[in-house]
Amino acid sequence: MTSALPLLPVYTGDQVRAAERPLLESGQGPELMRGASWGLAAAVLNLLRERGAVYGARVAGLIGSGNNGGDGLWALTFLRRRGVEATAVLARGRAHQEALQAFLQAGGRVVDEIPGQADVVIDAVLGTGFSGEFGAPQLPEAAVVIACDLPSGVDADTGEVRGSAPAADHTVTFGGLKLGLLAGDGGHLSGRLHTVDIGLGDHLPTPRAQLLSPDWDPASSWRPPQSTDHKYSRGTVHVLAGSPQYPGAAQLTVGAALNTGVGMVTLEAAEEVRHQVLAASPEVVGVADGAGSEDRLEKARAVVVGPGLGDQAAQLEAASATIDEAVRRALPCVVDASALTLVPELTLRTEVLLTPHVGEARRLAQGLGLAEADELLSSDPVAAAEALAEGTGATVLLKGATTVIASPGAETLLHRAQAPGLATAGSGDVLSGVLGAVLATQQDRLTVAEGAVLAVGLHAQAAQRVDPNGQGRFGASALMAGLRA
Numbered sequence: 001m002t003s004a005l006p007l008l009p010v011y012t013g014d015q016v017r018a019a020e021r022p023l024l025e026s027g028q029g030p031e032l033m034r035g036a037s038w039g040l041a042a043a044v045l046n047l048l049r050e051r052g053a054v055y056g057a058r059v060a061g062l063i064g065s066g067n068n069g070g071d072g073l074w075a076l077t078f079l080r081r082r083g084v085e086a087t088a089v090l091a092r093g094r095a096h097q098e099a100l101q102a103f104l105q106a107g108g109r110v111v112d113e114i115p116g117q118a119d120v121v122i123d124a125v126l127g128t129g130f131s132g133e134f135g136a137p138q139l140p141e142a143a144v145v146i147a148c149d150l151p152s153g154v155d156a157d158t159g160e161v162r163g164s165a166p167a168a169d170h171t172v173t174f175g176g177l178k179l180g181l182l183a184g185d186g187g188h189l190s191g192r193l194h195t196v197d198i199g200l201g202d203h204l205p206t207p208r209a210q211l212l213s214p215d216w217d218p219a220s221s222w223r224p225p226q227s228t229d230h231k232y233s234r235g236t237v238h239v240l241a242g243s244p245q246y247p248g249a250a251q252l253t254v255g256a257a258l259n260t261g262v263g264m265v266t267l268e269a270a271e272e273v274r275h276q277v278l279a280a281s282p283e284v285v286g287v288a289d290g291a292g293s294e295d296r297l298e299k300a301r302a303v304v305v306g307p308g309l310g311d312q313a314a315q316l317e318a319a320s321a322t323i324d325e326a327v328r329r330a331l332p333c334v335v336d337a338s339a340l341t342l343v344p345e346l347t348l349r350t351e352v353l354l355t356p357h358v359g360e361a362r363r364l365a366q367g368l369g370l371a372e373a374d375e376l377l378s379s380d381p382v383a384a385a386e387a388l389a390e391g392t393g394a395t396v397l398l399k400g401a402t403t404v405i406a407s408p409g410a411e412t413l414l415h416r417a418q419a420p421g422l423a424t425a426g427s428g429d430v431l432s433g434v435l436g437a438v439l440a441t442q443q444d445r446l447t448v449a450e451g452a453v454l455a456v457g458l459h460a461q462a463a464q465r466v467d468p469n470g471q472g473r474f475g476a477s478a479l480m481a482g483l484r485a
């Protein structure tokens with residue numbers, strides 16, 4: 001099925017290397033390297049133009065002994081021909097022969113250390129051929145760091161850093177986006193991503209995952225209400241959230257659902273929680289918790305269970321009954337926070353969306369006896385989310401700076417938020433509300449996983465709206481309010 005969302009293919013390093021192989025075998029290696037290194041040089045030129053003059057700018061390269069270093073040296077050669085002062089440190093004392101020769105002929109200089117006054121440093125020690133461990137050198141603080149293909153020390157397949165890796169402000173990657181630039185620590189170190197097409201075309205296989213395009217406005221995909229709509233046709237979200245200990249979580253979840261845009265929100269919670277929430281949001285329809293009546297989901301198009309529920313047995317029992325009922329009705333059902341502890345006892349299906357952060361995912365894996373998923377959470381979060389999805393039969397949304405959405409038998413979807421201010425208490429409760437609203441109103445045209453990635457995009461967009469300079473000076477209430485365009 002073609003998705004209604006703009007998704008970019010993401011490959012492992014091995015997939016890109018395999019796609020290059022037939023071209024290398026037919027003698028096109030130099031063309032590939034020229035395409036890659038020219039793309040890298042063009043990105044550096046753009047950056048230098050933004051900062052001032054190209055002529056006389058100082059660009060230094062940290063150069064490895066393989067083709068990644070060759071790309072770096074050719075890029076420095078092109079830059080040198082534009083009047084850039086180009087220097088190179090040979091990390092292993094040797095380098096790609098032709099590239100080194102061209103660099104020296106163009107007037108580039110090999111030096112022992114990256115000059116302290118460098119404007120730009122190109123990290124071209126290691127790319128997809130990385131093995132073993134890497135020790136990242138100290139780079140001048142004022143320099144803009146541009147990684148060639150991927151930051152050295154990052155595993156292109158998983159994002160795992162073995163040893164240490166220099167943080168890049170930008171990464172210029174070749175042939176296709178690599179998973180290691182998005183997942184795990186690689187996602188924190190790769191900076192802004194630029195992909196250079198080096199003509200791998202049909203040689204590229206089915207991608208390992210799909211990334212929601214960072215250049216796209218998620219609000220543009222929101223289907224607004226029509227004049228023919230009434231409140232039930234727009235979609236009702238049933239929320240079971242909050243407890244006397246955490247009433248605020250219920251408020252954040254229902255407020256986020258309302259601000260995202262739904263026909264109705266019903267809240268199943270303890271009486272005092274309902275009173276507090278209704279005082280702030282009188283449009284919410286309260287339902288006594290643990291009512292046990294099967295018709296409370298009669299009008300629901302999506303269900304959200306868990307935010308702020310706490311660990312009281314009665315509330316967890318009500319949560320379990322609601323999830324069971326949602327599963328029976330094949331309703332999309334978001335399961336968050338302490339409701340995740342119920343999962344080992346439940347029979348789930350792909351319409352159920354489990355939304356753990358890494359700590360909750362770890363506990364979930366342990367509770368299910370999925371030792372491999374538990375282990376993968378440290379080294380390969382994408383594979384970990386996929387193992388949890390396979391192990392539960394549910395769709396899994398693993399939260400983080402890069403969110404991973406894995407669903408049994410479907411493509412894994414990724415979203416990378418450039419909004420670290422989202423790391424604030426209650427922001428997950430807000431996400432649950434957005435998820436509920438999107439799944440209730442957009443389900444005719446999006447799968448649960450696609451709806452989930454759209455919701456994550458809207459959540460991150462709200463953060464950017466309330467905090468455009470990324471200062472992190474906002475709480476979850478402001479985020480909830482920021483959902484309204």
Ligand SMILES: NC(=O)C1=CN([C@@H]2O[C@H](COP(=O)(O)OP(=O)(O)OC[C@H]3O[C@@H](n4cnc5c(N)ncnc54)[C@H](OP(=O)(O)O)[C@@H]3O)[C@@H](O)[C@H]2O)[C@@H](O)CC1
Nearest residue numbers: 032033036065066067068126127128129130131132133149
């Ligand atoms: N293939 C192509 O046609 C195209 C590839 N392209 C580019 O090539 C890159 C892949 O190049 P690659 O295969 O040469 O591997 P690469 O990342 O340079 O690393 C291997 C080198 O590093 C060394 N080394 C290894 N581990 C190390 C460590 N821990 N610490 C230190 N050194 C270590 C290892 O040395 P050795 O251990 O073998 O002595 C070897 O020399 C790819 O990312 C892209 O940039 C583009 O030009 C497009 C066309």
Ligand SMILES: Nc1ncnc2c1ncn2[C@@H]1O[C@H](COP(=O)(O)OP(=O)(O)O)[C@@H](O)[C@H]1O
Nearest residue numbers: 357399400401419420422423425426427428429
């Ligand atoms: N460093 C980060 N960058 C971007 N988004 C983040 C970061 N850390 C957390 N988030 C997002 O913030 C939300 C936090 O959710 P969660 O941990 O459940 O919070 P809480 O339980 O306090 O409500 C998730 O959507 C997560 O993806």
